[in-house]
Amino acid sequence: MTQGEARLIEQASRNLGPKVVITDPKEIEPWVSDWRGRVHGASPAILAPGSTREVAEIVVLAAEHRVPLVPQGGNTGMAAGATPPSDGSAVLLSMRRMNRIRSVSIENRLAIAEAGVILATLHDAAHDVGMRFPLTLGARGSCTIGGLTSTNAGGTQVLKFGTMRTLVAGVEAVLPDGSIHDGLSGLKKDNRGYSLDQLLIGAEGTLGVVTAVALRLVSAIASRAVAWAGVGSPAKALDLLRFLETRTSHVEGFELVPQDSLDLVLKHVPGTRPPLSGTHAWHVLIEATVSDAGTDISAELERLLASALDAGNIQDATIAANEAQAEAFWKIRDSISEAERAEGQTLAHDISVAVAQMPRFITEASAEVERAFPGVIASGFGHLGDGNIHFHVRAGSHAAPDWYEAEGAAITRFVDDLVTVAGGSISAEHGIGQLKLSEFARLASPARIHALRAIKHALDPLGIMNPGKLVP
Template sequence: MTDAADRLIRDVQERFGPKAALTDRAALEPWLTDWRGRFRGEARAILSPASTEEVAAMVHLAGRLGVPLVPQGGNTSMVGGATPPADGSALLFSLRRMNRLRAIDADANLAVAEAGVILADLHDRAAAVGRRFPLTLGARGSCTIGGLVSTNAGGTQVLRFGTMRALVAGLEVVLPDGAVHNGLSGLKKDNRGYSIDQLLIGAEGTLGIVTAAALRLVPAVQRRAVAWAGVADPGAALKLLRHMEERTDRVEGFELISGDGLALAVDHIPGIRSPLNGRHAWHVLIEATSATADFDPVPMVQDLLGDAIEAGLVEDATVAASEAQAAALWRIRDSLSEAERAEGPSTAHDISVPVADMPRFLIEAKAAVEAAFPGTVASAFGHLGDGNLHFHVRAGRQAREGWTAREGPGIERFVDDLVTQAGGSISAEHGIGQMKRAELARLAPPGDLAALCAIKAALDPRGIMNPGKLVG
């Protein structure tokens, strides 16, 4: 494999120049470890194409030589999905040089972005033409379009606009044999058999390399209302969501946050304070928007929350009086993971269960985990409206060194069993990567797993695409 990899590196450099295959250790080092620092791999080089034609040529040659490739964008995977194998058998395949916005059409509400376009940059370019791409998340300043497609990313606006699967109008993809699939036309109706585009969304780079995506845009937000409410329990939060949905279709953010999660943010993140007086067991962050300047959603949200307080669904609430206050409320939500890391070691679980069952699950799962693992604290935050929460189990400040390695696997299996018994998913929006591969094999229905493996074997018979991830 070493000889084949060396030949591939040499051929790429000769055909496409030194920037197309980087072997300098200093250039490689930042990309060998995952974002969370949990996985580390090795690679002899980073292949870095500048065009779809270069991607196709490199992938074709890698297939002929049998050299595995690990596609990588912003390297923000939460499950080690973009980290190379530890044995150095694969080369990293970076899409970061492919960062052009090929087209943006406000009339058609479409943008065509290459895989290396950073999400925040797409937001800025869409805003410049009075549009927005309605998907955002904490890593927006570094995550890339290719990675978002490959993981079927979600974020805080799924309640109204759906995941990447709903926002992708078409893909350009280089398949494992080097052939190029071009589905960028954005056709609303196309019934020519299996959807290659949809198959590649969420495939984590195991079936091909996404080089560009046609993405759906929506009108830019002209006015918004951002509110914070304290509630007694997750059941009251869900009733509040239904109360608002029955009266308006403008709510696009509805984030559930535990009281202890807020307390950690106040303790560990400079400048953060509790939005409400008094203590509340649970909190909800709400955003409603308007695409026209003549409608202000703030009075509407104030009225809805006032009604909810009178009905006993909400204990207390506040509505941001300015954009600065709105940003401060969202900063709390975006800082929750950072605050938990500052508190000490923990295990993080990106889970989903049926929305109607989520309030019960949260209460019962917390009690079950804390009883099974004395001294731990289980808490959650996330997207109540779509059934996706980040369920974390903290060791506490007195945890000894090595707690995560020692206790983490058992806690992960325990939580995954609870989720599976509740009819949920062990991966709601982060993917499987390498971190959850064994759990997928243990818990997935046999027929589902067999289908995944069959698709992988059919499209990538040599197993060169992102080895060791998902089912590959």
């Protein structure tokens, strides 16, 4: 522990009470590594403020003693953006005690949630008043609103509702000088200068600590239809999406699944079964919802899929007969990563290219990776309609036990180069954190890096907000 850290911890405890300061190593230990166990950090304490005012006091103390803070929510991030450095030179700032939903307004279609509110809790609160917060993802039971905002999270309903950048109506944050930015007014239109809200979204805590967020709510779902379709190729899958989009505005989920991924799920995840009787090179999971009870969305989707079958866009399709079957379809999609891990070593890449280019990218990049690294199996699954897939490279059965460590970086560089040549992003929805920092530095334009550094230095001249993350 540095002298500055000791002073920060002592003064925080004295000013804000012992509840705010956790120093028991056993209580700290679960939070200093990322959840996938890739990155291990250390922190002499966890500071856990209960209010925006307490966050501001901590930031002022941290600035005074030059102690970097690492804001953390549910610690479910994919890029180790909330994991402290391993030398213990920074202190974890846990936002989990700030878990109040301050308001839910049907009239303004807004909820104001503190940073530590769990996503599933917000879902429930919106549901309780007959509304809905549409963004969702696998970690919904533990990820927090602050983390989702700070990483501009995406998930499975982006197609219709956008990422957090679209769904956040305003941000309250403590800036690195301890001042409070209050963007929670819930205004739909506000042109008073640069959007600090938008700057803080996706900033991964490097420009300040998000303390509360105003979130757009949408009408609750009256009914949904979930379908599974077999298609010949990613191009055919995108054709199907276009076919549907020109005929209905109700599609909100459209997930691509290769046969290879389906096979792994069926092999490793108990209780799963194939949605279709035959095999198909590729599959699509489709979710359509309506908010008015008058529309029979199942019938509409069934009719559209029948037309798509006639038009040759799909090979086969089935609509979930009930909610249990709908959940079973989604479980397949949500279990792909787990099944891959059960099968062996896997290297994940969260990438995006322009939507229209994605089918060709999947096909060509998979072939190129498999040619360059013989034995591996490459494929992409996920959010085809967003131009965002999780491009995973599996070790193959003959790989050495240290394949991941030995080959991983080279394969990732190879994939990232392909993405960059295609004009895409090496981080579509997971952020940069620390895991992608060197690749970001290698591939970003000098103009972008210069601008990021200038903004970071301007707002955080002492470098106390989550250093070593996001900004190369």
